[in-house]
Amino acid sequence: MIDLSYIVRILEILDKLPEPLRSLFTVLGIIFAIYLILKVLMKIFRAVENAVRYVKLKIYYPLASRLVKRKHKEYVKEYLKNLISKRLVTSGLGIEYDVDMEWSSEEGVLLDLERGVLLVRIPYTTNLNQVIAKTLLMAAPYTVSQYLEPVFGSRLAQLLSISIAREYASRDVNVLKEFMQYVQEVYKENEEFRKLIEHINRADDESLYKHIVLYELKHILEEYDGHVDRVKLEEDVKKLIETVGSLPNIREPMVCGHYIFITIVRVGELEKVLFEEWNRYINYVKKCMQKCVTLRRVYVVSAGKFIKEVAKKFIDYVTSNVSGLKLLNQVSYRARYYKGMPGITQYVAVFEVE
DSSP: OOOHHHHHHHHHHHHHSOTTHHHHHHHHHHHHHHHHHHHHHHHHHHHHHHHHHHHIIIIIHHHHHHHOTHHHHHHHHHHHHHHSSSOOOGGGOSOOSEEEEEEOSSOEEEEETTTTEEEEEEOOOSOHHHHHHHHHHHHTHHHHOTTHHHHHOHHHHHHHTHHHHHHHHTTSHHHHHHHHHHHHHHHTTOHHHHHHHHHHHHHHHTTHIIIIIIHHHHHHHHHTTTOSOHHHHHHHHHHHHHHHHTGGGOSSOEEESSSOEEEEEEEOOGGGSOGGGHHHHHHHHHHHHHHOTTOOEEEEEEESOOOHHHHHHHHHHHHHHSTTEEEEEEEEEEOSEETTEETOEEEEEEEEEO
């Protein structure tokens, strides 16, 4: 129960205050009370909205779709909206379009930029969780770039963006189950793709796949407006996936290919690395710049407790000691796993060579 004695005491104190302080604090109290009331009302509205959505998704549509076929499409669209309503902010990746779907004899994705709609065409089936899982996978390339699927084709583009699709699917355990089964079925005959998925999964456990591979791929596709040599870029991307997926086992993680020119600097906990030892990372970057004269980006990866002040000092140290290097992006997040431990803080900074 609320202890009203505090309120009574506050009112007594206010009553003893001289004007205009008493009037001022009275007005501020009224404003604060209105704020608290609005806050409670917003929570009630959100609770009601979530309850309505739950009833629609878990009760109404499953029952109605058994009786009326057209309700299947409404159910899928509503469920997709629920799963992807929270846009991923990881490295700027996520669905920027309204996702629509329609039953069709052929699978395919159409992007209507004028309407801002991503239309997924898919064959009809009564297994709606499977439909949702497939739709997420088919739409996933467009979370990276509008050029990803046109450049690489649907199968490879879906594989490259599989971590984003799984992120969305994981918000519902039944959809995730169908998603994993569908992925296994689609790629089971292609040994090369299965190995790539293994590398992607390892890199994605630490979220390095999104922060390095997809970040780099998005930049390349947007920079060239999709006008790239598919064979050469595919070669580069596969090399980058294998590098990031095997990062602990590679002494000098660097890709100097046709489109991708990057190196990865693995740093221990920034707080535990003495300033004197930071020089070895500078020497490594300079060495990579000599080996790959077209080096364009440097990714610095650190794990452990993150302190902004220390990270800023490290960034200043790097940019002041390596000519032509400027900070492009930095992010701190919790990795799914790091060396077998869950929820470890990771830090990734991206530098561009000017």
